[in-house]
Amino acid sequence: MHAEHLRDVASPAVIQKKRMKILPAADIIEQMKNLKRKSRGLLAGLIILIIALVFAGLYILVKNKLIHVNELCISSRDVVGVDISWYQGDVNMDQLSKQGVSFIYIKATEGAAHTDRRFRENWIKASQSNLMRGAYHFFSFESSGAEQAKHFIEVVGDLEGNLIPVVDVEYYENMKLEPPAKEDLIRELHACLNTLEAYYNVKPMIYCSRAVYKDYLAGEIDDYPMWVRSIYLPAGVEGWKDWTMWQYSDTTQLDGYSGGEKYIDMNVLSKDVTLEDLTVH
Secondary structure: OOHHHOOOOOOHHHHHHHHOOOOOHHHHHHHHHHHHHHHHHHHHHHHHHHHHHHHHHHHHHHHOOOOOOHHHHOOOOOOEEEEEOHHHOOEOHHHHHOOOEEEEEEEEEEOOOEEOOOHHHHHHHHHOOOOEEEEEEEOOOOOOHHHHHHHHHHHHOOOOOOEOOEEEEOOOOOOOOOOOOHHHHHHHHHHHHHHHHHHHOOOOEEEEEHHHHHHHHOOOOOOOOEEEEOOOOOOOOOOOOOOOEEEEEEEEOOOOEOOOOOOEEEEEEOOOOOOOOOEOO
16 A cells, blocks of 8 residues: 555544534533423423313213212301202101201292291191201292291291291392392382381391392392302301301202202301201291
8 A cells, every 4th residue: 555545534532522512511510400300390281281170070970960079168066957848748747856957948839928837747747857947938020028928827826946948039030131220129028027026026047049139139038048059069168257156968868768869968156056046036
């Protein structure tokens, strides 16, 4: 081999090394920190997404009454009762009492003329049982409040020794879509409440849902005892603050009734209230 035919040719490895740009150590560390931050951001986003999906699933289950959250809030120390109407059919009060029920509210009247077809039978049966009994009136948006109260008084009569009267104010039929004017409803409701209070010498208790309360009653009936409906979540979670009685379920099944309605409404007294506090004297 002759020397004039030889050239100083660099190897591929050497060429590659020349082309590589060696970063300073500080830049490498910064890139690693950025990568970690991005990884943490992705992980946090994934966790938030999972939590949102879990809560959405729970919300659907609760709203469809597949999970009964409220029942977890009720203990054996609470004073529990039911409310009934003719829908529950023939009711065995003693059987209800054996299942931890302490009191019962019975539908008596609706509007200015209607009487529940089983009120008299249920009222007598309750008087022969260990249950404290009370009667409630379903308030009509379409008739005189005073006349509604007079109808209740005529049907129920004296309440001495029994629970205070209740006026049930809730949307019915198409009233949610075609609601009455607020001033009209409040005027007639107060006429009903005042007539009952004058006769029984006690303030009636008002039953209502959160929707009716917000639409009509907020700030209008603050000095009346409240029986609140909150069947999906605890009353406090749904915004109720001062309540006397809480309807916590409308899908409970008990033994002791035979009507077409298989469920019965369940209620619990506030821990600050006793049945004696709600008794007419």
